[in-house]
Amino acid sequence: MKKIMRFTAILAVCFGLSFTSYAQxxxxxxxxxxGEICAALIYExxxxxxxxxxxxxxxxxxIGTFTRQTAMPMIAMGLTKKIxxxxxxxxxxxxxxxxxxxxxxGFQDLSLSVKVDWLQRQLGNGxxxxxxNAHFSTPVGNYLSDYMPFSLGTGAPELGFRGxxxxxxxxxxxxxxxxxxxxxxxxxxxxxxxYENGSVYSSFMNVPNALNFHGAIGYWAFDNRLRMxxxxxxxxxxxxxxxxxxNRPQPTNKxxxxxxxxxxxxFIKSDQGLGALAxxxxxxxxxxxxxxxxxxxxxxxxxxxx
Amino acid sequence: MKKLKIFYKYLxxxxxxxxxxxxxxxxYYEFEGYGFETxxxxxxxxxxxxxxxxTQINIPQPEATSSAAYQGxxxxxxxxxxxxxxxxTEAVNYWTNNPVLRWNEIALxxxxxxxxxxxxxxxxxxxxxxxxxxxxxxxxxxxxPPYTSRMLAYLSVAQFDxxxxxxxxxxxxxxxxxxxxxxxxxxxxxxxxxPSYPSDGAAIATVSKEILTxxxxxxxxxxxxxxxxxxxxxxxxxxxxxxxxTAGNIIGTEVVKLAKQRASTDGMxxxxxxxxxxxxxxxxxxxxxxxxxxNMETPQRPVGLTPLFxxxxxxxxxxxxxxxxxxxxxxxxxxxxxxxxxxxxxASHMTISQRRIANWWEDGLGSYTPPGHWNKFAKExxxxxxxxxxRSARIFAYMNTAIMDAxxxxxxxxxxxxxxxxxxxxxxxxxxxxxxxxxxxxxGHSTFSAAGAEVLAHFxxxxxxxxxxxxxxxxxxxxxxxxxxRFDAEVGIAQGKNVxxxxxNRAKNDGAQ
Numbered sequence: 001m002k003k004i005m006r007f008t009a010i011l012a013v014c015f016g017l018s019f020t021s022y023a024q025x026x027x028x029x030x031x032x033x034x035g036e037i038c039a040a041l042i043y044e045x046x047x048x049x050x051x052x053x054x055x056x057x058x059x060x061x062x063i064g065t066f067t068r069q070t071a072m073p074m075i076a077m078g079l080t081k082k083i084x085x086x087x088x089x090x091x092x093x094x095x096x097x098x099x100x101x102x103x104x105x106g107f108q109d110l111s112l113s114v115k116v117d118w119l120q121r122q123l124g125n126g127x128x129x130x131x132x133n134a135h136f137s138t139p140v141g142n143y144l145s146d147y148m149p150f151s152l153g154t155g156a157p158e159l160g161f162r163g164x165x166x167x168x169x170x171x172x173x174x175x176x177x178x179x180x181x182x183x184x185x186x187x188x189x190x191x192x193x194x195y196e197n198g199s200v201y202s203s204f205m206n207v208p209n210a211l212n213f214h215g216a217i218g219y220w221a222f223d224n225r226l227r228m229x230x231x232x233x234x235x236x237x238x239x240x241x242x243x244x245x246x247n248r249p250q251p252t253n254k255x256x257x258x259x260x261x262x263x264x265x266x267f268i269k270s271d272q273g274l275g276a277l278a279x280x281x282x283x284x285x286x287x288x289x290x291x292x293x294x295x296x297x298x299x300x301x302x303x304x305x306x
Numbered sequence: 307m308k309k310l311k312i313f314y315k316y317l318x319x320x321x322x323x324x325x326x327x328x329x330x331x332x333x334y335y336e337f338e339g340y341g342f343e344t345x346x347x348x349x350x351x352x353x354x355x356x357x358x359x360x361t362q363i364n365i366p367q368p369e370a371t372s373s374a375a376y377q378g379x380x381x382x383x384x385x386x387x388x389x390x391x392x393x394x395t396e397a398v399n400y401w402t403n404n405p406v407l408r409w410n411e412i413a414l415x416x417x418x419x420x421x422x423x424x425x426x427x428x429x430x431x432x433x434x435x436x437x438x439x440x441x442x443x444x445x446x447x448x449x450x451p452p453y454t455s456r457m458l459a460y461l462s463v464a465q466f467d468x469x470x471x472x473x474x475x476x477x478x479x480x481x482x483x484x485x486x487x488x489x490x491x492x493x494x495x496x497x498x499x500x501p502s503y504p505s506d507g508a509a510i511a512t513v514s515k516e517i518l519t520x521x522x523x524x525x526x527x528x529x530x531x532x533x534x535x536x537x538x539x540x541x542x543x544x545x546x547x548x549x550x551x552t553a554g555n556i557i558g559t560e561v562v563k564l565a566k567q568r569a570s571t572d573g574m575x576x577x578x579x580x581x582x583x584x585x586x587x588x589x590x591x592x593x594x595x596x597x598x599x600x601n602m603e604t605p606q607r608p609v610g611l612t613p614l615f616x617x618x619x620x621x622x623x624x625x626x627x628x629x630x631x632x633x634x635x636x637x638x639x640x641x642x643x644x645x646x647x648x649x650x651x652x653a654s655h656m657t658i659s660q661r662r663i664a665n666w667w668e669d670g671l672g673s674y675t676p677p678g679h680w681n682k683f684a685k686e687x688x689x690x691x692x693x694x695x696x697r698s699a700r701i702f703a704y705m706n707t708a709i710m711d712a713x714x715x716x717x718x719x720x721x722x723x724x725x726x727x728x729x730x731x732x733x734x735x736x737x738x739x740x741x742x743x744x745x746x747x748x749x750g751h752s753t754f755s756a757a758g759a760e761v762l763a764h765f766x767x768x769x770x771x772x773x774x775x776x777x778x779x780x781x782x783x784x785x786x787x788x789x790x791x792r793f794d795a796e797v798g799i800a801q802g803k804n805v806x807x808x809x810x811n812r813a814k815n816d817g818a819q
Contacts, residue, residue: 060425061426061603061604061605062603062604064604098604099603099604100602100729100735100736100737100741101736101737101738101739101740102653102736102737102738102788103736142658144661144665146665147665147738185328186328186329189665190661190662190665190666191665191666191668191669191673192666193418193673193674193678193679193682194672194673195415195418195419195672195673198333198415199333199334199411199414199415199418199674200331200332200333201331201332201333201334201335202329202330202331202332203329204328204329204331205331206328206331244422244672245422245424245425245443245444246422246423246424246425247422247671247672248671248672
């Protein structure tokens with residue numbers, strides 16, 4: 001198990017926001033061993049035909065079905081047994097089936113993440129776990145954040161700190177909860193006046209900070225080769241405005257999302273080789289985001305370099 | 307583990323470093339009250355727009371500064387000034403000694419707040435905002451560019467006329483400011499010898515609150531609050547006594563009556579037509595030219611935006627036909643295909659600079675519209691030139707009447723020629739800007755901007771080239787956005803310049819030069 005590495009669900013909710021960017025396992029308990037490197041490529045398809053305008057769930061025929069596809073290369077390595085580094089940069093394409101507005105494509109945000117294993121202690125019939133993850137992400141390229149819902153991301157740097165607690169039972173059951181505070185910076189837009197509950201004379205928008213929760217109940221089968229999880233995720237911006245009536249969203253919006261999902265991953269047992277993963281997520285509630293259904297498929301390749 | 311702690315320390319440090327370079331996001335233009343470049347002592351003789359002559363409005367003869375009544379007022383001012391709360395001090399700093407600019411900003415903010423297009427009902431129909439039921443839904447108004455241009459024109463004209471009348475009486479009665487009568491009063495702004503009776507601030511506050519309440523009826527409470535704050539600030543700043551303010555209010559109230567009278571009969575109430583009228587306008591164009599514009603949204607909007615805004619009474623141009631350009635190229639003609647090919651090229655090879663220009667000038671739904679953008683330029687130029695409120699209002703009045711006239715002229719052209727948009731004529735064409743709900747030719751951005759630029763170029767000759775360059779950029783931005791052909795923009799610029807020249811000619815003859 002210590003040799004394995006897992007990649008996370010990409011949360012392409014929120015009209016496609018930078019939740020995508022801290023993609024690797026910020027919220028799980030899995031670590032890679034020293035000198036191990038894992039490269040992965042994940043394809044994700046996310047779509048919605050309803051979105052929340054504030055708290056009002058609506059359709060918009062001039063968007064129709066909104067689709068966001070992501071191809072995400074990712075690389076992770078075990079610096080030591082207790083410290084893992086992860087980097088990723090997704091390439092995203094957005095389009096709408098209705099209306100006449102052009103979709104976008106390009107690289108979104110480069111994300112760098114440091115995950116630390118602080119505690120593994122036998123307790124009863126299992127192990128008590130505690131880890132932390134710190135990540136930083138920043139836009140690459142010059143995509144325009146102020147072109148929602150088509151924009152590739154919020155266009156702002158993000159710094160996140162996460163605590164991960166878990167209990168892994170000897171029989172393969174895992175219970176896990178992680179909690180993060182996401183500090184978001186500003187995004188530069190291409191106008192110097194905008195409305196956010198009043199006039200703002202600036203070409204910078206404040207992207208609201210957010211709290212992010214992940215919970216999972218998992219089970220390891222076939223001698224720790226197959227991992228299956230039922231997941232729950234929520235993200236709540238702490239400030240921000242609502243999308244106004246029949247108006248477009250903007251990076252200042254107070255986005256909230258709750259989503260349930262499932263995750264299956266096949267791991268290799270040797271030092272080197274291919275693995276695979278698949279996941280599904282359904283948004284069940286939200287605010288100023290699309291009600292997205294997401295599937296992801298990925299291949300992983302692992303090797304040991306030292 | 308120790309290394310890790312150091313790493314986390316650095317991460318926190320990074321957080322603070324990044325936090326410290328956060329850009330400000332102010333809610334209004336930050337400037338301080340300034341000393342006026344001129345006082346325009348003869349301002350009371352300038353030609354007004356709604357008022358026939360200043361003496362049409364009467365205010366009482368003020369009490370002499372030596373009178374007991376005035377001395378009592380002075381004492382009240384001193385007493386109030388000695389116990390200002392932090393929020394009162396903040397209000398004094400906010401309003402400045404040129405509150406024309408603040409009321410203009412409030413107008414722009416309300417434009418942005420109400421510039422929301424009504425969405426469809428569940429059954430696919432659309433409900434239009436109704437002034438008789440402003441709460442809606444949809445709420446009234448939809449502050450689209452024609453609406454906003456007209457709102458700003460009435461606001462600025464009323465402010466200008468009220469100030470001309472105020473100036474007339476200021477220099478008739480010559481009552482000095484409180485701080486010149488009693489030097490223990492320290493004014494919040496640069497001292498000036500502008501007579502304080504009647505209060506120019508109060509006149510501006512009254513006309514602004516009243517006009518904006520007519521234009522944005524749901525904002526009555528908000529506007530009343532701003533009005534009261536503004537009036538209180540005049541005393542708290544030490545620049546007016548209460549009787550100055552009362553006299554200013556009288557002038558404002560009388561000017562508002564004239565403005566409301568004109569507004570109620572200028573044709574705006576009929577600008578948004580029912581479907582049969584709209585259809586007959588479209589059919590007339592189809593019979594004349596062989597084409598007609600259609601809304602491409604889903605569900606389709608049955609009527610374009612204000613088909614009869616072109617019939618609304620203009621300010622400076624006698625008849626709209628004299629500023630109506632000739633016809634655009636026939637769709638499918640060589641000339642048309644050249645410009646259509648250019649749009650396809652922009653869309654498929656958009657540079658960052660082109661994208662920036664498209665977005666910078668979009669001023670679309672949810673914004674203060676292109677007229678708002680030009681008001682922002684005017685405000686900044688006025689502060690830079692340190693103009694007094696009267697001269698500021700004059701610039702806004704000529705610019706905003708020119709901009710509204712440009713809107714009227716442009717809308718007349720739009721619905722006369724009823725020319726289709728690029729998304730209609732170019733198969734599969736996708737745009738980075740939303741296509742508006744009205745015909746293409748001529749471009750509204752181009753006409754609004756050229757008219758605004760011509761007026762600003764006249765008033766600020768040293769910046770003339772800059773204003774005209776901005777108008778050109780606003781025009782071409784619509785090509786990058788994929789929603790106008792080059793001929794829409796070029797003819798729109800010519801039309802806007804033409805309309806703007808009428809306002810400039812009027813300004814040249816109003817006695818203020």
